[in-house]
Amino acid sequence: MDLPNISFREADGQVFLRCEPAPERLPVDSAALHALLAQAGYGDCLPHEEAIASAARDCSTEQNPFERLVAQRSDAAIQVQIAPDEMAAEVSLSPARGGKAATMEDLMRALVEAGVMFGVDEAALLRACAPGSGEPVRVASGVSPEDGHDTVFEEMIPQAVDRAPQLDENGLIDYREHGTIAMVQSGAPLMRRIPATAGVVGHSIRGRVLAPHPGRDQPFAAGLTGAQVASDDPNLLQAAVSGQPVRVKCGIMVEPVLRVAEVNMTTGNIHYDGTVQVDGDVLQGMKVQASGDIVVGGMVDGGLLESGGNIKVTGGVIAHARLRAGGSVSARFAQGAHIYAGTVIALDDMALECEMQSLNQIIVGATSPKRGRLIGGSASAMMLIKVPLLGSAKAGVTQLALGANPELEAKYQALQERIAKEKSIEENLEKLLKQLTAAGDLKGLLARVKASRAHAVQVWGQSLIEQAELEKQIALGRAAKVEVSVGVDGAVDLCFDKLKARLRQEFGVGSFSVDADAQIVFIDAAGDAVPTSS
16 A cells, blocks of 8 residues: 555654655545554554544645654553452463563563462463463462361271160151160270371462361270270270170270070069160069160060160060160050150050150051051150051040150250359359459459459350250250051040140041141141141
């Protein structure tokens, strides 16, 4: 393109257009000047569009020579963006316009100036330098700390009985039947302790060290009966005696096992610190008291069983027998018996005229879905009573109580009293602290008072956490219900905490519970709510 008397010159990277009048020159526009710039070797420079447009107009009208800045060389521009948490850095690159392109060295220098000292990705830097790269590129990443793991206790004998029942999200205990007694021999490995770890240190991109939270380390529980730490391995727990392994917090105990053919007048009453296995029956008037489990292969005919663990009766429980277990009680059936369980009462067949109390649930007829029944007597459970057929028109009133746990309530009341005392101690220390601060610490008591108050606040705080957990457990009782898979026949009195209902009509398959309006309702198989008469 030939535009007479229009030329360009460069000074310090700036490109100037010089124009002198030329009558024979054709009209000039911006496109013509852009083409002329490219022809002169300045096509890659950064154009000043407004100046070019102004120059194009003046080239056609101005009668005097003029010079105007129309473009300039621009080096590549580097912007470094650092995340607020200093765990990532991105580079945005504005390409060069006739100036110097960005190099790896330029990018590294920009990162150093921004304070980036750790986690630089050289491959990402190469991508950022590539022609046509306009998007932000992550070029540095920090490393988050890895928190340590708490101590893990791995059982080496999967058949160990667990004496610490766990609640599910519905407040029910996952009942597992232990019908036989697992045995280990002296010296057998019981549990492997995997110590807590300290964790792995992390780093921000600016080199700041990020400390991990170390895992909580726990030793084997102290005083594990029948177990000992191996002499050559402080993380291995072994059986010190032969007996039944029992899982407890942070360890396994081994309870010695006493096995007898039958409990009668010949054997006498049994009082045993461990687990008792009776192959036959426990007869009228006889007692079996054990700190561990009691397993009866026959019937309990009027006997008394007291267990710190679970009670399992293969046969029935009859003739005013009395059973009390810290854990669960299970039997084929019960008639005229008194049964207490700290967790679950589970009867395979039926319960007739019994007095039963469980701190979690009562399940009757689990293996007899059509024949199982609960007739007469009373049954009390915090969360659930489940039975195919409830009551009988030929029997007296069957009384059910749900939603209450006397042990939890007693524990909560005692905790409330303890919290009040702890709060009073904290308040008295706070008053003393203010007095010493105002009057002067002449006897040097201030530091000790501060420490005592800090400890009191910590103790009080832990009690409040315990209170919240207890309240959570007690609140689960509001979801208590009675489930019937066949129906209700005869007279049944229902009590949910302080709410009562007298059932004097037949009901089919469904469940009884308390609705949002604090009314006892029956939910039938179709999901419809039917009010009960109170």
